[in-house]
Amino acid sequence: MRLAIPALIVGAVLAAPVFAKLAAPSDEAKAKAAATAAKTAWADKVGTYQLCRAMDRTAEYYRKSEKAAGKQAPAAVDTSSCGDPGPFVAPPPLEAAGAHSPATMATSPPSSKATAAEQQGQAKK
Numbered sequence: 001m002r003l004a005i006p007a008l009i010v011g012a013v014l015a016a017p018v019f020a021k022l023a024a025p026s027d028e029a030k031a032k033a034a035a036t037a038a039k040t041a042w043a044d045k046v047g048t049y050q051l052c053r054a055m056d057r058t059a060e061y062y063r064k065s066e067k068a069a070g071k072q073a074p075a076a077v078d079t080s081s082c083g084d085p086g087p088f089v090a091p092p093p094l095e096a097a098g099a100h101s102p103a104t105m106a107t108s109p110p111s112s113k114a115t116a117a118e119q120q121g122q123a124k125k
Contacts, residue, residue, distance in 0.1 A: 031093060038091050045085035052082035
């Protein structure tokens, strides 16, 4: 029982960082994460394409070797063709994608003490 209270205090102190809130990522970090996700998705497509091509080559080699040995090879099954993903195209930067604020003119300062009616030109009575 003597060690229970200090152990509880130590556990609470060590668990406190778990409840800390992380800061929101910057625009640069968001852009980098989007580019990384796009590159990863493209790499997955390339891997799938290469696997498809390897399976086609293996099946063709098997059919040729069976035919050369004088055995009846099974007919080729018509499957969907392998789709080449093409070269990697990076996503446009955030500014070009229109992710920033609209380009309208500000009608008042961002931190004004005026009420909405005063901002519209109607004074309080």
